[in-house]
Amino acid sequence: MFVRTKQNFYFEELYRRQSQRVFRQYLFILKDRDKAEDFTQDIFLKLTSKLYLFHFESRFVTWLFRVTSNHCFEY
Structure with missing residues (x-):
């Protein structure tokens, strides 16, 4: 929905639902809490x-x- 409307509400909902999963994946790969947050x-x-x-x-x-992993490995 965000792609079509560009309304922040949809992006905020996406962030609310997925940010902890993404953070945990980065933390697992990087072993660095600050870098995982960034x-x-x-x-x-x-x-x-x-x-x-x-x-x-x-x-x-x-x-x-997959996008998260690729971003991490590009680093």
Whole structure:
């Protein structure tokens, strides 16, 4: 819905639902709490311009974890 409307409410809901999962994934990979917090913020900023790439070919969480992992490994 955020992709079509650009309304902050939808993005806030996405963040509320998924940010802890993303943070835990980063923490597991990086073993650094501060960096995991920074990366979590970064990925959600990145998502604002990347959500259109999600084409419902998999579960959203699966796609989000792939984007999260790629972001981490690029670092």
